[in-house]
């Protein structure tokens with residue numbers, strides 16, 4: 001598929017066909033493409049925990065919902081996804097990398113960092129997974145884990161405290177679903193968001 005088509009066809013998928021598994025080669029392709037993402041200082045402070053069996057996925061949903069919580073339509077749709085990929089960032093990998101002689105931030109202070117590039121880079125890797133999914137004929141969604149569930153997700157999957165869960169990518173063959181209310185918002189155009197030479201100059 002042409003790059004422009006992949007980019008334009010990528011839409012978040014919130015309902016999946018539970019009976020169609022994601023072929024291993026497609027999953028491998030997604031993960032091999034993820035590591036082609038750029039990263040500050042080539043720190044590559046990302047990890048991916050892949051959940052592809054029912055007990056693994058159930059463990060995730062148990063960790064992120066209240067016991068007995070009725071499943072809303074969003075949850076019912078997403079729960080059918082055959083694969084969940086937890087996208088983790090590793091801040092220390094960046095602090096260590098930038099303490100090396102060619103960077104020189106030997107104090108490992110976070111004050112040097114204008115934004116948390118460890119999370120930015122993991123987000124870029126996640127986007128490559130989403131685009132690879134489109135190119136492979138799959139649907140996908142990037143979604144966040146509510147802050148109150150991070151501890152339980154860490155415990156459920158043995159994720160070290162040094163890692164942060166930036167978000168989760170669900171993957172699978174798409175089924176038609178309701179449009180997200182967010183899409184009532186207008187998609188800002190390239191012209192609207194571009195400032196030529198200085199802010200505000202169109």
Ligand SMILES: Cc1cc2nc3c(=O)[nH]c(=O)nc-3n(C[C@H](O)[C@H](O)[C@H](O)COP(=O)(O)O)c2cc1C
Pocket residue numbers: 010011012013014141142143144167180182183
């Ligand atoms: C950082 C981030 C967090 C998101 N979290 C959620 C989420 O928790 N649940 C959800 O259904 N969609 C989530 N989305 C998807 C957005 O709602 C979606 O990208 C947006 O509405 C535009 O739709 P599109 O991606 O299909 O073009 C998230 C997207 C991003 C980038």
